[in-house]
Amino acid sequence: MVKQAKGSWAMATIDSSASAGSAPVTTDVAPSGRVRRVRRTSSRRDWEQGYVDRLRITDVVVVVAAVATAHFVRFGAADVDVSFTSASYTILSFGLAALWIVFLSIFRTRSPRVVSTGAEEYRRIISATFQLFGVIAILALVLRLDIARGYLAIALPTGLIALLGSRWLWRRHITRARSHGRYQTSVIIVGSRSSAMSMARSFTRDPSSGYAVVGMCLPEYQADAAHRVNDGALTVDGFDIPVFGTEHDVLTAIEESGADTVAVTATDHMGHNGIRKMIWDLEKKNVDLVVAPGVVDVAGPRLHMRPVAGLPLIHVEKPQYNGASRFGKTFFDLVFAVTALLAISPVLLVVAAAVKLTSKGPVLYRSERMGLDGRPFQMIKFRSMVVDADKQVADLLARNESDGGVLFKMRDDPRITKVGKIMRRLSIDELPQFVNVLRREMSIVGPRPPLRREVETYDGEVRRRLLVKPGVTGLWQVSGRSDLSWEETVRLDLSYVENWSMTGDMLIVFKTLRAVLGSDGAY
Structure with missing residues (x-):
């Protein structure tokens, strides 16, 4: 794609080479401003193969390092024999590393179709790793090999986390490169x-x-x-x-x-x-x-290709709001909320003291929000505004910066306290919402919690946001937060409702940490 040039001949360039050495896409633009010719002197496969080769090298390094770490932590520098065999753990470590690399290839974790996009790449890495260790467990049982459990218990999580982390770093690299027109x-x-x-x-x-x-x-x-x-x-x-x-x-x-x-x-x-x-x-x-x-905003897990009467038909599965999926999500919410509250309890005490000492009014702010199926509940936050801030909204509506007028947003809201600005920038004011999760009014990941006046404006399509619990975080949180327009917020929330999965929730949680640390769109 090229930006229109006016007044003279110009050459617009999209560099598709990255570090792989491929040449750019070039487009000639005529004086009239119309694009006249587009040509590209190299193939996507030039950079794609180089990228896959670097992934392969990284995988080998990560797997060998993980297995070596497990061997050293469990046995030190000694060369210990596996029970009931004449083979040593050094030989076993070499075999485990080789098999791990083979399994990553068998499960096509470096396929150009999945690398750098979506959750499928991560899912394949997790599947390959657990399948490998499952095979090892079966072989150990059948052959009666007494493999040290501590050795495997260190190798599996170390290698899996390192593999996922390395792929995440590569994704960051390719995302930055693509923002500059490469790859x-x-x-x-x-x-x-x-x-x-x-x-x-x-x-x-x-x-x-x-x-x-x-x-x-x-x-x-x-x-x-x-x-x-x-x-x-x-x-x-x-x-x-x-x-x-x-x-x-x-x-x-x-x-x-x-x-x-x-x-x-x-x-x-x-x-x-x-x-x-x-x-x-x-x-x-x-x-x-x-x-x-x-089919718009329907993710891959809901799409299944099935040949019927010689025709390749795409079947769209119904969203999984109920049954075992909802039970798994509830279990995840409760465990995560309890763990988070225990981990951040010192932070909660410090923030509560800061709010109390710097402004008059209660420490916590309770706001009515609409939850699952439109049922109202009191959402808890640290108070970041002056007392009776809600009563001042009518006087500030003329300065609303939100597109569409449904939401109320101001980049420099005069109602926010000095401590409140810091809390909002770091999203600390939202930490008490974990209590709402324990009360099963909210979920860790979900649509943005709407106000009653917002819900009253919903049409039939937008009301689908209420089919799941609102979330402490969600796609809106990791995609711009307050910088999003009303239409974009609705689109993201509906996309989440239609396609939610536990893998997607985990990815959103990790992305939330990055968005919060970067203070993207927070005010």
Whole structure:
């Protein structure tokens, strides 16, 4: 994607090389401001293979270090024999490290399809690790090997945590690189104008996805046949994206832009034969094809591909609000809340004293919020504003900075105390909400707790936020907090309600720590 240039010829560049050595995407822009030509001189596979190779090296280092640590902590420098065998633990350690690396490969933890995006990469690492140690336990039982439990008890968590940590660091690296235009996948979008622009807008708003749209092919494109390619552009969020022609010009578009992926959305106009022909054509050019099913904000775990009568049908499972999933979430909430309250109890005492000594009024502030199924409850927070701050809202509505007018936000709210500003920046004022979790009024992760006046404005779609308990943290907390518009807050909350899972909750908890430490969007 390229920014529009005016007045003179310009060269816009998207560097897709990172440290892997691939060349940039370049786009010529005409004096009229229209994008004239896009080309890319290297393939995504150049940087992708280098990235996977570095992951492989990191995995080997992490696994060997974890196994060596377990051996040293349990046995020291001695070379101890495994009971009932002539093999030593040194040999066993080499075998364990080798098997661990093999299992990571078998479970395709370094597949380009999963690395750096979503929770699937982490899930595969966890599955590979536990499957490995399960196999070891079975072999030890069958062969009657008395392997030291302490040795395995150290190796498993050490290696697993280190593997997950190393992948998280690599993700941070690739996210930063993508924000600067590196590690990009060049995409041609094929679909109707509205669908194509919607997809392009999604990619543009999320640079960490790594998809750079270098062109479109629109069925309704009616340019003259002699000038069909590169004869126009659509502006998406300030970026001009060239239109190469119709769906029949995809191969020409690939040649001109050097794209390595074609994304198809709203496929009815192409028909079965059109899609099949495109698949065959792209196979010859070694270009990937992705198809958007048109299902918005539904995560992968709910989507299942099942062939029916020779047709590849995507089945969308119902959200898991009840049963064993809800029991597991409740158990996690209670254990986490108890652990957190015990760990932060000294902080709670210090903050309570600071609030009491610096301003008049109670230490805690109770605010009515709407919980599961719209039932009201009293949410507890440390008081960060002056007494009777709620009564001053009417006088400040004219200075509301929230888009949409449903929420009330002010970056420099005069009602906030000096201690309150510090608490809000670090989200310390929200720590007493763990008590609400113990009272089963809130969850650790969930939608933002809404006010009654907000719920009264909900339509049928937005009311789906009330199908689960509100959370101490959530997608809104790790995606901008107070900087989010009302529409974006609703979209994130609905996405969470539709797709929540325990793995997703754990990732949000870890991201919350990063967001809180960075004070992103807090005021």
